[in-house]
Amino acid sequence: MASTPASSRPSALIGWRVLALVYDMWPVIAMWMVASLVFTVGFTMSGHASRENIAPFSALQWVLWLVCWLITGAYALLSWRRGGQTLGMRPWRLKVVADDGVSAPVLRALVIRFAVGSVSLLLGGLGFWWAWVDRERLTWHDRASGTRMVRLARR
Numbered sequence: 001m002a003s004t005p006a007s008s009r010p011s012a013l014i015g016w017r018v019l020a021l022v023y024d025m026w027p028v029i030a031m032w033m034v035a036s037l038v039f040t041v042g043f044t045m046s047g048h049a050s051r052e053n054i055a056p057f058s059a060l061q062w063v064l065w066l067v068c069w070l071i072t073g074a075y076a077l078l079s080w081r082r083g084g085q086t087l088g089m090r091p092w093r094l095k096v097v098a099d100d101g102v103s104a105p106v107l108r109a110l111v112i113r114f115a116v117g118s119v120s121l122l123l124g125g126l127g128f129w130w131a132w133v134d135r136e137r138l139t140w141h142d143r144a145s146g147t148r149m150v151r152l153a154r155r
Contacts, residue, residue: 011137012149014128016092023088028075032068039064073114080110093152105147113145 043060044050054061079086084095084104096113098105105113120127120140127140134143142148 011131011142012092012094012151013137014131016094016151017128017131017139017149019092020086020088020094023091024075024086025088027087028072031071031075035067035071036064039067069118073111073118076114077107077110080105080113081107089149093154094149095152096147096149099146099148101148101150105145109145109147113141113147116141116144 039054039060043052043054054064076086079089080096081104084097089095096105096110097103098109116127117139131137131139131142136148138148
């Protein structure tokens with residue numbers, strides 16, 4: 001199959017991106033549950049009562065959230081590096097590519113993409129919704145990382 005120039009490959013619409021995020025939420029939550037189990041077992045084995053929870057806003061809870069964010073980042077980065085797609089992107093034929101629309105992005109660009117995408121989600125998805133007003137339908141993390149998400153043609 002011949003490479004297609006960036007101008008003829010359409011950027012993924014926000015609806016497809018949201019569907020992929022919802023789909024990807026399920027394997028990520030499963031990994032978060034495993035991490036939480038490890039933290040809970042460690043918390044209990046360190047002498048806390050079996051019915052005692054990790055205190056809200058404690059240092060341990062912040063570490064757990066950081067671990068969950070790192071797990072999510074590892075999932076996304078490994079998926080994007082191995083083929084440009086997470087599990088949630090496959091059914092809707094979405095793929096992360098470099099700014100030229102064809103080649104695979106470098107690891108540094110993918111890390112920037114994940115970090116800016118995280119900030120965008122923390123701001124209520126503002127960076128995602130930006131694609132509605134962007135001339136090329138690019139999100140904040142597309143612009144910041146020099147990558148783009150394209151929709152692949154049907155086979």
